[in-house]
Amino acid sequence: MKESWTSLASLLGTLAFCQTLLQSVLPPELRFACFRFLKHALGCYYSYCYFEITNTDGLNTNNLYDAVQLYLSSFASTSCSRLSLSRVCNSSSTTFVLSNNDCIADVFGGVSVQWKHVVAQSQSQDSPWGEKRSFTLWIRNATGTVSSTPTWTTMDKANDIRRKNRERLLYTNSHGGWRQVPFKHPSTFDTLAVDPERKRDIMEDLRDFMAGKAFYQRTGRAWKRGYLLYGPPGTGKSSMIAAMANFLGYDIYDLELTKVHSNSDLRELLTTTSSKSIIVIEDIDCSVKLSKRLKAEQATPRSAAHDSKDGNNNTITLSGLLNFTDGLWSCCGSERIFVFTSNQIEKLDPALLRSGRMDMHIYMSYCSYPALKILLRNYLEYEDKDLGKAAVSSLQETIERAKMTPADISEVLIKNRRNKEKAVSELLMVLKARAERNEKYGGMREGCELNGVEDEEQEKCALDGSEEGSHDDDDSCY
Numbered sequence: 026m027k028e029s030w031t032s033l034a035s036l037l038g039t040l041a042f043c044q045t046l047l048q049s050v051l052p053p054e055l056r057f058a059c060f061r062f063l064k065h066a067l068g069c070y071y072s073y074c075y076f077e078i079t080n081t082d083g084l085n086t087n088n089l090y091d092a093v094q095l096y097l098s099s100f101a102s103t104s105c106s107r108l109s110l111s112r113v114c115n116s117s118s119t120t121f122v123l124s125n126n127d128c129i130a131d132v133f134g135g136v137s138v139q140w141k142h143v144v145a146q147s148q149s150q151d152s153p154w155g156e157k158r159s160f161t162l163w164i165r166n167a168t169g170t171v172s173s174t175p176t177w178t179t180m181d182k183a184n185d186i187r188r189k190n191r192e193r194l195l196y197t198n199s200h201g202g203w204r205q206v207p208f209k210h211p212s213t214f215d216t217l218a219v220d221p222e223r224k225r226d227i228m229e230d231l232r233d234f235m236a237g238k239a240f241y242q243r244t245g246r247a248w249k250r251g252y253l254l255y256g257p258p259g260t261g262k263s264s265m266i267a268a269m270a271n272f273l274g275y276d277i278y279d280l281e282l283t284k285v286h287s288n289s290d291l292r293e294l295l296t297t298t299s300s301k302s303i304i305v306i307e308d309i310d311c312s313v314k315l316s317k318r319l320k321a322e323q324a325t326p327r328s329a330a331h332d333s334k335d336g337n338n339n340t341i342t343l344s345g346l347l348n349f350t351d352g353l354w355s356c357c358g359s360e361r362i363f364v365f366t367s368n369q370i371e372k373l374d375p376a377l378l379r380s381g382r383m384d385m386h387i388y389m390s391y392c393s394y395p396a397l398k399i400l401l402r403n404y405l406e407y408e409d410k411d412l413g414k415a416a417v418s419s420l421q422e423t424i425e426r427a428k429m430t431p432a433d434i435s436e437v438l439i440k441n442r443r444n445k446e447k448a449v450s451e452l453l454m455v456l457k458a459r460a461e462r463n464e465k466y467g468g469m470r471e472g473c474e475l476n477g478v479e480d481e482e483q484e485k486c487a488l489d490g491s492e493e494g495s496h497d498d499d500d501s502c503y
Contacts, residue, residue, distance in 0.1 A: 077143075080158040092183035093160045094122055097129060097140060099186055133178060139163040188301060189274045196278045198285065198294055208277060210267035216403050217268050218261055218396040218431040223387070227265075230385060231273060234362070247356035251363040251382050255370040256389030259432030262366045265389065266305055275362070276302045282309075288345030295349055296357050303362045310372040343374060350382045391428045394421050400431060404438040405445045412449065419453055426460035 047056070080090045123129060123142035131138050141161040195208035214224050234250050241248040252269075254262040270277050278298050285291050298304060348354060350363055365383060367373060377383060392400070397420060401407040409417055437455055441448035 074164055076162040076164070078160045078162065089180070090158070090160060092180050093140070095183040095186050096179045097123060097131075097160075099182070136164070185274075193270065193274070194276045196276065196298075198278075198281055201290060201293070203278065203294070203297060208270065210271070212264040212267035213271055214268050216399070217264055218392065218399045218403075218435075219265070219389070220393055220395050227269075227385075227387065228272065231269065235273060235360070238360070248359040249355060249361045249363065251350060251365070251384045253365050253367065253370070253378070253383040253386045254389055255367045255386070257391065257430060258368055259430035260389035260391065261431050262389050263307070265387070266303065266364055266366075269362070269364070270303055273303070273362075274301075278302055278304045280304060280306050282306060282341060285341055287340050288342060288348070291341060291345055291349050292354050295354055298358060298361065300358045301360045303364055305364045305366075307366045308368065309365045309377075310367040310369050343376070347376060347382065350377075392424060392431045392434050394424050396431060397424055397434065400434055400438060401449075404435065404442055405448055407445065407449070416449055416453070420456070423453070423456040423460050426463065427456040428463055429456065429459055 051059075078087065078090050078093055080087055123140070125142060125144040128139055128141045131140060139162075141163070143157075143159045143161055145157050193208040194205045196203040196205050198204075214228055217224060230250075238248060254265055256262065266277065269275075276299065280294065282291075285294065295304075363382075365377075370378075370386075378386070398409065401412075412420070434452065437452050438448050441451055
């Protein structure tokens with residue numbers, strides 16, 4: 026052992042002497058040329074090339090470095106045993122970051138690549154941390170033609186992650202602009218009291234819209250889509266909008282038409298909305314006077330003077346609203362969704378209801394038994410097996426005849442959520458009483474008119490309208 030250590034020390038001393046001799050005899054330029062020649066010679070047997078992505082480009086921040094860091098955080102938590110945690114401002118989640126000089130494997134287009142997070146001391150005074158940070162991407166030389174694909178894919182995925190992680194905002198129009206507050210509505214499609222088949226259709230349509238950039242470009246259509254939510258009050262139209270926003274990760278622009286004074290103001294508000302957003306106009310049938318054209322033609326000057334006397338200087342026209350939803354200005358921006366809500370669809374002009382403006386009509390009906398099961402699971406954590414056959418049979422029998430909204434049923438369950446058995450029994454009593462009252466009064470709810478017409482009949486009633494106007498889509502004539 027002693028002889029081995031002596032030999033090792035002698036070898037190290039010889040290597041140190043040779044290194045000193047080379048540095049003193051060979052000039053730096055010659056040494057650099059020798060290293061380049063050696064690297065080029067070894068490159069013939071080395072099957073990888075690499076790309077370095079630094080955190081700064083001079084004095085400017087490299088956005089690609091931030092995108093790679095965010096992209097790797099999406100799967101680094103399951104692939105690495107040592108991670109650094111961080112959380113940026115206005116973010117709703119914690120980011121997992123590769124530790125110093127750690128590696129992680131990845132695949133792009135079937136090609137295996139490797140990322141390495143390199144941290145080294147910086148000789149420059151410009152670095153705020155006194156160190157140089159970078160990501161190194163290793164790709165096989167034989168597949169170097171795909172070197173541009175990882176960067177574009179990384180940027181796209183990082184933008185999606187950034188949008189999902191950031192705090193979503195709810196905007197409302199005020200004084201000609203938008204005011205914003207954090208959007209924290211907890212509604213999701215899992216908790217939404219709507220028939221499961223209808224929810225699946227809506228979710229599939231939203232997925233197709235999100236992934237339809239190439240489709241809309243190929244077909245020459247603006248990347249937008251319109252939804253109409255209609256039905257009695259309390260059926261979950263606002264909760265549906267919140268669930269759509271949480272599902273897509275979009276911001277919401279709640280447009281109050283009564284605060285918009287003219288068509289030009291409406292157009293200005295549209296141009297200041299961001300992409301990947303939902304523009305909502307609630308209760309469009311009663312927010313402003315946008316009645317059918319036949320009724321509009323019968324309006325008298327006396328009624329206009331009365332509106333001016335009351336201080337209502339709103340001059341939005343049907344033509345302005347149509348151009349807002351489907352005119353040339355509606356394509357300023359991309360990946361936007363328009364959502365309209367209405368309690369009485371028959372009051373809407375047929376020109377608003379056509380495809381291209383309100384593409385998908387969604388009838389928010391009274392609570393059905395599948396929707397009731399969702400409410401029981403949400404508020405009481407009950408399933409069918411927990412209710413008993415008698416209770417299930419009674420609920421199925423009375424729920425359709427009672428014609429109660431999810432909001433009314435939710436209130437009964439909330440009041441008795443501490444006593445689950447009492448909640449179910451009281452719900453049965455309320456449903457039976459409401460069903461008997463509906464039968465007694467011929468389907469009329471106490472205190473208000475029952476909107477019990479089926480969704481197909483309501484749409485037919487609205488679309489029939491005036492025969493000469495239902496097929497005229499020229500916006501300039503309204």
